[in-house]
Amino acid sequence: MSSSDRLIRIAAALLTDSQGRLLLVRKRGTESFMQPGGKIEPQEEPGAALLRELREELRLEEERKSLAHLGTFAAPAANEPGFTVRAEMFRLVSDARPQPAAEIAEIAWLSPDATATVTLAPLTRDHVLPLWRSGR
Template identity: 45%
Template sequence: MSRPPISIVAGVIRDDRGRLLTVRKQGTTAFMLPGGKRDPGEDDATALARELAEELGCVLVDSRPLGVFTAPAANEPDTQVEGAIYHATISGQVSAQAEIAELLWIDPALPPAVRLAPLLETQVLPRLF
Protein backbone atom coordinates (compact mmCIF):
# COMPACT_ATOMS: atom_id res chain seq x y z
CA MET A 1 0.00 0.00 0.00
CA SER A 2 1.40 3.40 -0.99
CA ARG A 3 1.60 6.35 1.34
CA PRO A 4 0.15 9.77 0.47
CA PRO A 5 2.55 11.92 -1.57
CA ILE A 6 4.98 14.20 0.23
CA SER A 7 4.42 17.80 -0.86
CA ILE A 8 7.54 19.99 -1.07
CA VAL A 9 8.84 23.20 -2.56
CA ALA A 10 12.38 23.38 -3.96
CA GLY A 11 14.67 25.77 -5.77
CA VAL A 12 16.73 25.54 -8.95
CA ILE A 13 19.79 27.62 -8.09
CA ARG A 14 22.42 28.11 -10.80
CA ASP A 15 25.83 29.72 -10.55
CA ASP A 16 27.48 31.98 -13.14
CA ARG A 17 28.84 28.88 -14.92
CA GLY A 18 25.36 27.36 -15.27
CA ARG A 19 25.94 24.67 -12.67
CA LEU A 20 23.03 23.54 -10.51
CA LEU A 21 23.21 23.46 -6.72
CA THR A 22 22.24 20.13 -5.16
CA VAL A 23 22.24 19.05 -1.53
CA ARG A 24 22.51 15.75 0.33
CA LYS A 25 20.78 15.48 3.68
CA GLN A 26 22.43 13.77 6.63
CA GLY A 27 21.88 10.01 6.66
CA THR A 28 20.95 9.87 2.95
CA THR A 29 22.77 9.10 -0.30
CA ALA A 30 20.80 11.00 -2.95
CA PHE A 31 21.51 14.57 -4.00
CA MET A 32 18.42 16.74 -4.50
CA LEU A 33 17.36 20.32 -4.93
CA PRO A 34 17.41 22.47 -1.79
CA GLY A 35 14.00 22.95 -0.24
CA GLY A 36 11.53 21.03 1.85
CA LYS A 37 8.05 20.74 3.26
CA ARG A 38 5.83 23.74 3.86
CA ASP A 39 4.93 24.69 7.41
CA PRO A 40 1.19 25.06 8.07
CA GLY A 41 -0.16 28.17 6.39
CA GLU A 42 2.97 28.86 4.32
CA ASP A 43 2.76 29.70 0.65
CA ASP A 44 5.46 28.45 -1.71
CA ALA A 45 7.59 31.62 -1.68
CA THR A 46 7.60 31.82 2.12
CA ALA A 47 8.43 28.13 2.50
CA LEU A 48 11.20 28.28 -0.10
CA ALA A 49 12.74 31.36 1.51
CA ARG A 50 12.65 29.71 4.95
CA GLU A 51 14.11 26.42 3.70
CA LEU A 52 16.95 28.13 1.80
CA ALA A 53 17.82 30.23 4.86
CA GLU A 54 17.77 27.17 7.14
CA GLU A 55 19.61 24.78 4.81
CA LEU A 56 22.02 27.11 3.02
CA GLY A 57 22.19 30.36 5.01
CA CYS A 58 21.22 32.46 1.99
CA VAL A 59 18.38 34.85 1.15
CA LEU A 60 15.80 34.22 -1.56
CA VAL A 61 15.71 37.32 -3.79
CA ASP A 62 13.31 36.14 -6.49
CA SER A 63 11.59 32.98 -7.70
CA ARG A 64 9.86 31.95 -10.92
CA PRO A 65 7.82 28.74 -11.23
CA LEU A 66 9.28 25.88 -13.26
CA GLY A 67 6.36 23.55 -12.55
CA VAL A 68 4.89 20.93 -10.24
CA PHE A 69 6.27 17.43 -10.75
CA THR A 70 5.80 14.00 -9.18
CA ALA A 71 8.33 11.19 -8.80
CA PRO A 72 9.24 8.42 -6.36
CA ALA A 73 10.61 9.84 -3.10
CA ALA A 74 14.38 9.44 -2.75
CA ASN A 75 14.37 8.39 0.91
CA GLU A 76 10.87 7.05 1.69
CA PRO A 77 9.92 3.68 0.20
CA ASP A 78 6.53 3.32 -1.51
CA THR A 79 6.06 7.09 -1.44
CA GLN A 80 5.78 9.72 -4.14
CA VAL A 81 7.01 13.27 -3.78
CA GLU A 82 5.16 16.15 -5.39
CA GLY A 83 7.48 19.10 -5.83
CA ALA A 84 6.60 22.68 -6.66
CA ILE A 85 9.88 23.69 -8.31
CA TYR A 86 11.05 27.27 -8.77
CA HIS A 87 13.97 28.96 -10.49
CA ALA A 88 15.48 30.76 -7.49
CA THR A 89 17.74 33.80 -7.34
CA ILE A 90 19.59 34.09 -4.05
CA SER A 91 22.00 36.43 -2.32
CA GLY A 92 24.76 35.48 0.09
CA GLN A 93 27.22 32.64 0.26
CA VAL A 94 25.79 29.13 0.53
CA SER A 95 27.00 26.64 3.10
CA ALA A 96 25.65 23.34 4.41
CA GLN A 97 23.53 24.00 7.49
CA ALA A 98 20.79 22.28 9.53
CA GLU A 99 20.24 18.75 8.14
CA ILE A 100 22.40 19.29 5.04
CA ALA A 101 25.51 17.09 5.02
CA GLU A 102 26.95 18.10 1.65
CA LEU A 103 26.58 20.59 -1.20
CA LEU A 104 27.42 19.68 -4.79
CA TRP A 105 27.33 21.92 -7.87
CA ILE A 106 26.58 19.80 -10.95
CA ASP A 107 26.54 20.43 -14.68
CA PRO A 108 22.94 19.65 -15.71
CA ALA A 109 24.13 18.57 -19.17
CA LEU A 110 26.47 15.86 -17.85
CA PRO A 111 25.21 12.98 -15.70
CA PRO A 112 27.10 13.17 -12.41
CA ALA A 113 28.72 10.13 -10.81
CA VAL A 114 26.49 10.47 -7.74
CA ARG A 115 22.97 9.29 -6.92
CA LEU A 116 20.33 11.90 -7.75
CA ALA A 117 16.83 12.01 -6.31
CA PRO A 118 14.30 10.77 -8.91
CA LEU A 119 12.42 14.10 -8.94
CA LEU A 120 15.62 15.91 -9.90
CA GLU A 121 16.88 13.31 -12.33
CA THR A 122 13.70 12.43 -14.24
CA GLN A 123 11.56 15.56 -13.96
CA VAL A 124 13.68 18.68 -13.36
CA LEU A 125 16.95 18.13 -15.24
CA PRO A 126 15.25 17.44 -18.61
CA ARG A 127 13.42 20.77 -18.31
CA LEU A 128 16.54 22.88 -17.77
CA PHE A 129 17.64 22.88 -21.42
Template identity: 45%
Template sequence: MPDSQPVIRVSAVVLRDERGHFLTVRKRGTSMFMFPGGKPEHGESPAQTAIRELDEELGVTLEEDRLELIGTFSAPAANEPDHVVESVVFSHPSVPIDGVAAELEELRWLNPVRPFPQDQAKLSTKVLEHLGY
Protein backbone atom coordinates in the same frame (compact mmCIF):
# COMPACT_ATOMS: atom_id res chain seq x y z
CA MET B 1 3.18 5.28 -9.68
CA PRO B 2 0.12 3.82 -7.96
CA ASP B 3 -2.38 6.33 -6.61
CA SER B 4 -2.26 4.61 -3.22
CA GLN B 5 1.24 5.82 -2.39
CA PRO B 6 1.37 8.64 0.17
CA VAL B 7 2.35 12.01 -1.28
CA ILE B 8 4.97 14.27 0.30
CA ARG B 9 4.56 17.90 -0.76
CA VAL B 10 7.63 20.12 -0.87
CA SER B 11 9.06 23.25 -2.46
CA ALA B 12 12.49 23.33 -4.08
CA VAL B 13 14.75 25.93 -5.66
CA VAL B 14 17.08 25.64 -8.64
CA LEU B 15 20.18 27.76 -8.09
CA ARG B 16 23.04 28.07 -10.59
CA ASP B 17 26.53 29.41 -10.10
CA GLU B 18 28.50 31.63 -12.46
CA ARG B 19 29.65 28.53 -14.43
CA GLY B 20 26.06 27.38 -14.98
CA HIS B 21 26.32 24.47 -12.53
CA PHE B 22 23.25 23.52 -10.48
CA LEU B 23 23.33 23.34 -6.69
CA THR B 24 22.26 19.99 -5.22
CA VAL B 25 22.28 18.95 -1.57
CA ARG B 26 22.30 15.73 0.45
CA LYS B 27 20.49 15.58 3.76
CA ARG B 28 22.20 14.02 6.77
CA GLY B 29 21.67 10.25 6.92
CA THR B 30 20.62 9.95 3.26
CA SER B 31 22.40 8.98 0.05
CA MET B 32 20.61 10.97 -2.67
CA PHE B 33 21.30 14.52 -3.88
CA MET B 34 18.43 16.88 -4.72
CA PHE B 35 17.64 20.55 -5.14
CA PRO B 36 17.48 22.41 -1.81
CA GLY B 37 14.06 22.90 -0.26
CA GLY B 38 11.63 21.11 1.99
CA LYS B 39 8.19 20.62 3.46
CA PRO B 40 5.81 23.51 4.19
CA GLU B 41 4.83 24.66 7.64
CA HIS B 42 1.12 25.22 8.29
CA GLY B 43 -0.24 28.10 6.22
CA GLU B 44 2.87 28.65 4.08
CA SER B 45 2.68 29.17 0.35
CA PRO B 46 5.13 27.19 -1.82
CA ALA B 47 7.25 30.33 -2.30
CA GLN B 48 7.33 31.04 1.45
CA THR B 49 8.36 27.43 2.07
CA ALA B 50 11.20 27.72 -0.45
CA ILE B 51 12.49 30.94 1.10
CA ARG B 52 12.37 29.59 4.66
CA GLU B 53 13.94 26.24 3.78
CA LEU B 54 16.88 27.78 1.92
CA ASP B 55 17.50 30.14 4.82
CA GLU B 56 17.49 27.19 7.25
CA GLU B 57 19.52 24.82 5.06
CA LEU B 58 22.02 27.18 3.44
CA GLY B 59 21.80 30.45 5.34
CA VAL B 60 20.80 32.36 2.21
CA THR B 61 18.12 34.99 1.80
CA LEU B 62 15.97 34.65 -1.29
CA GLU B 63 13.67 37.39 -2.53
CA GLU B 64 10.12 36.25 -3.21
CA ASP B 65 9.71 38.61 -6.16
CA ARG B 66 12.81 37.05 -7.79
CA LEU B 67 11.52 33.47 -7.54
CA GLU B 68 10.39 32.18 -10.92
CA LEU B 69 8.06 29.21 -11.07
CA ILE B 70 9.46 26.35 -13.15
CA GLY B 71 6.57 23.99 -12.48
CA THR B 72 5.20 21.19 -10.32
CA PHE B 73 6.86 17.80 -10.65
CA SER B 74 6.36 14.39 -9.05
CA ALA B 75 8.52 11.29 -8.76
CA PRO B 76 9.20 8.44 -6.35
CA ALA B 77 10.55 9.93 -3.12
CA ALA B 78 14.32 9.61 -2.83
CA ASN B 79 14.47 8.97 0.91
CA GLU B 80 11.00 7.69 1.88
CA PRO B 81 10.23 4.22 0.47
CA ASP B 82 6.78 3.75 -1.09
CA HIS B 83 6.09 7.50 -1.15
CA VAL B 84 5.75 9.99 -3.98
CA VAL B 85 7.21 13.48 -3.72
CA GLU B 86 5.38 16.36 -5.38
CA SER B 87 7.44 19.51 -5.61
CA VAL B 88 6.70 23.06 -6.63
CA VAL B 89 10.01 24.09 -8.16
CA PHE B 90 11.31 27.63 -8.52
CA SER B 91 14.45 29.18 -9.91
CA HIS B 92 16.18 32.16 -8.32
CA PRO B 93 19.16 34.23 -9.42
CA SER B 94 22.50 33.12 -8.00
CA VAL B 95 23.27 33.91 -4.37
CA PRO B 96 26.53 33.28 -2.44
CA ILE B 97 26.57 29.85 -0.79
CA ASP B 98 28.98 29.47 2.12
CA GLY B 99 28.15 25.93 3.20
CA VAL B 100 25.50 23.72 4.73
CA ALA B 101 23.41 24.07 7.89
CA ALA B 102 20.34 22.44 9.48
CA GLU B 103 19.90 18.85 8.37
CA LEU B 104 22.20 19.03 5.34
CA GLU B 105 25.34 16.93 5.17
CA GLU B 106 26.80 17.92 1.81
CA LEU B 107 26.34 20.15 -1.20
CA ARG B 108 27.45 19.51 -4.76
CA TRP B 109 27.47 21.66 -7.86
CA LEU B 110 26.17 19.59 -10.78
CA ASN B 111 27.67 20.19 -14.21
CA PRO B 112 24.71 19.95 -16.64
CA VAL B 113 26.84 18.88 -19.61
CA ARG B 114 28.04 15.72 -17.85
CA PRO B 115 25.89 12.62 -17.28
CA PHE B 116 23.77 12.86 -14.15
CA PRO B 117 25.27 10.95 -11.22
CA GLN B 118 23.52 7.80 -10.03
CA ASP B 119 22.92 9.42 -6.63
CA GLN B 120 20.80 12.21 -8.12
CA ALA B 121 17.13 12.09 -7.00
CA LYS B 122 14.66 11.25 -9.77
CA LEU B 123 12.67 14.44 -9.21
CA SER B 124 15.77 16.61 -9.71
CA THR B 125 16.58 14.71 -12.89
CA LYS B 126 13.03 15.33 -14.17
CA VAL B 127 13.39 19.06 -13.52
CA LEU B 128 16.74 19.21 -15.31
CA GLU B 129 15.30 17.31 -18.29
CA HIS B 130 12.36 19.77 -18.34
CA LEU B 131 14.92 22.59 -18.48
CA GLY B 132 16.56 20.95 -21.50
CA TYR B 133 19.49 19.10 -19.87
Protein backbone atom coordinates in the same frame (compact mmCIF):
# COMPACT_ATOMS: atom_id res chain seq x y z
CA MET C 1 -3.80 4.90 4.37
CA SER C 2 -5.12 6.93 1.45
CA SER C 3 -2.94 8.08 -1.43
CA SER C 4 -3.08 11.66 -0.09
CA ASP C 5 -1.56 10.37 3.18
CA ARG C 6 1.40 9.10 1.15
CA LEU C 7 2.04 12.48 -0.48
CA ILE C 8 4.77 14.86 0.66
CA ARG C 9 4.28 18.47 -0.46
CA ILE C 10 7.54 20.31 -0.96
CA ALA C 11 8.91 23.52 -2.42
CA ALA C 12 12.23 23.09 -4.24
CA ALA C 13 14.71 25.21 -6.16
CA LEU C 14 16.34 24.67 -9.50
CA LEU C 15 19.15 26.84 -8.17
CA THR C 16 21.93 27.84 -10.55
CA ASP C 17 24.77 30.30 -10.37
CA SER C 18 25.80 32.80 -13.07
CA GLN C 19 28.05 30.11 -14.62
CA GLY C 20 24.98 27.89 -15.11
CA ARG C 21 26.02 25.30 -12.51
CA LEU C 22 23.20 23.47 -10.69
CA LEU C 23 23.25 23.20 -6.89
CA LEU C 24 22.41 19.82 -5.37
CA VAL C 25 22.22 18.89 -1.68
CA ARG C 26 22.43 15.65 0.29
CA LYS C 27 20.75 15.31 3.67
CA ARG C 28 22.48 13.59 6.59
CA GLY C 29 22.02 9.83 6.62
CA THR C 30 20.94 9.65 2.96
CA GLU C 31 22.62 8.80 -0.34
CA SER C 32 20.67 10.81 -2.90
CA PHE C 33 21.45 14.34 -4.00
CA MET C 34 18.44 16.52 -4.67
CA GLN C 35 17.23 20.07 -5.01
CA PRO C 36 17.42 22.41 -2.04
CA GLY C 37 14.04 22.93 -0.41
CA GLY C 38 11.70 21.10 1.88
CA LYS C 39 8.24 20.45 3.19
CA ILE C 40 5.55 23.09 2.93
CA GLU C 41 3.94 23.76 6.30
CA PRO C 42 0.12 23.92 6.57
CA GLN C 43 -1.15 27.33 5.39
CA GLU C 44 2.33 28.24 4.06
CA GLU C 45 2.73 29.62 0.55
CA PRO C 46 5.20 27.48 -1.49
CA GLY C 47 7.56 30.38 -2.29
CA ALA C 48 7.70 31.38 1.37
CA ALA C 49 8.39 27.74 2.31
CA LEU C 50 11.29 27.60 -0.12
CA LEU C 51 12.82 30.83 1.16
CA ARG C 52 12.53 29.52 4.75
CA GLU C 53 14.20 26.23 3.79
CA LEU C 54 17.01 28.01 1.92
CA ARG C 55 17.70 30.12 5.04
CA GLU C 56 17.59 27.12 7.42
CA GLU C 57 19.51 24.61 5.29
CA LEU C 58 21.96 26.73 3.29
CA ARG C 59 22.10 30.13 5.05
CA LEU C 60 20.89 31.81 1.86
CA GLU C 61 18.91 35.03 2.16
CA GLU C 62 16.93 35.43 -1.04
CA GLU C 63 13.88 37.52 -1.92
CA ARG C 64 10.51 36.23 -3.13
CA LYS C 65 10.81 38.27 -6.33
CA SER C 66 13.95 36.23 -7.22
CA LEU C 67 11.91 33.02 -7.53
CA ALA C 68 10.27 32.04 -10.84
CA HIS C 69 7.67 29.26 -10.55
CA LEU C 70 8.36 26.45 -13.06
CA GLY C 71 5.43 24.20 -12.25
CA THR C 72 4.41 21.24 -10.12
CA PHE C 73 6.23 17.93 -10.50
CA ALA C 74 5.77 14.54 -8.83
CA ALA C 75 8.16 11.63 -8.32
CA PRO C 76 8.80 8.80 -5.86
CA ALA C 77 10.31 10.13 -2.63
CA ALA C 78 14.04 9.42 -2.44
CA ASN C 79 14.21 8.91 1.32
CA GLU C 80 10.71 7.73 2.26
CA PRO C 81 9.78 4.47 0.50
CA GLY C 82 6.17 4.25 -0.64
CA PHE C 83 5.73 8.02 -0.62
CA THR C 84 5.47 10.48 -3.49
CA VAL C 85 6.85 14.01 -3.43
CA ARG C 86 4.84 16.71 -5.16
CA ALA C 87 7.16 19.65 -5.68
CA GLU C 88 6.38 23.24 -6.44
CA MET C 89 9.55 23.96 -8.40
CA PHE C 90 11.09 27.42 -8.62
CA ARG C 91 14.05 28.69 -10.63
CA LEU C 92 16.55 30.78 -8.69
CA VAL C 93 19.82 32.21 -10.02
CA SER C 94 22.19 33.26 -7.26
CA ASP C 95 25.91 33.71 -6.76
CA ALA C 96 25.54 33.69 -2.98
CA ARG C 97 27.70 31.05 -1.32
CA PRO C 98 25.54 28.34 0.26
CA GLN C 99 26.74 26.91 3.58
CA PRO C 100 25.43 23.46 4.58
CA ALA C 101 23.38 23.77 7.79
CA ALA C 102 20.53 21.98 9.60
CA GLU C 103 20.18 18.49 8.06
CA ILE C 104 22.33 19.17 4.97
CA ALA C 105 25.47 17.02 5.01
CA GLU C 106 26.91 17.98 1.65
CA ILE C 107 26.40 20.26 -1.34
CA ALA C 108 27.57 19.70 -4.92
CA TRP C 109 27.64 21.91 -7.99
CA LEU C 110 26.94 20.20 -11.31
CA SER C 111 28.31 21.83 -14.46
CA PRO C 112 26.05 21.94 -17.53
CA ASP C 113 28.43 19.78 -19.56
CA ALA C 114 29.06 17.23 -16.80
CA THR C 115 27.36 13.91 -16.24
CA ALA C 116 26.16 13.40 -12.70
CA THR C 117 28.46 11.02 -10.86
CA VAL C 118 26.41 11.04 -7.66
CA THR C 119 23.17 9.23 -6.80
CA LEU C 120 20.24 11.47 -7.75
CA ALA C 121 16.77 11.59 -6.22
CA PRO C 122 14.04 10.59 -8.72
CA LEU C 123 12.62 14.15 -8.86
CA THR C 124 16.06 15.53 -9.71
CA ARG C 125 16.89 12.82 -12.25
CA ASP C 126 13.50 12.72 -14.00
CA HIS C 127 12.34 16.34 -13.90
CA VAL C 128 14.97 18.83 -12.73
CA LEU C 129 17.91 17.77 -14.92
CA PRO C 130 15.79 17.81 -18.11
CA LEU C 131 14.39 21.25 -17.17
CA TRP C 132 17.86 22.59 -16.40
CA ARG C 133 19.40 21.19 -19.57
CA SER C 134 16.55 22.52 -21.72
CA GLY C 135 17.18 26.01 -20.37
CA ARG C 136 13.53 26.42 -19.45
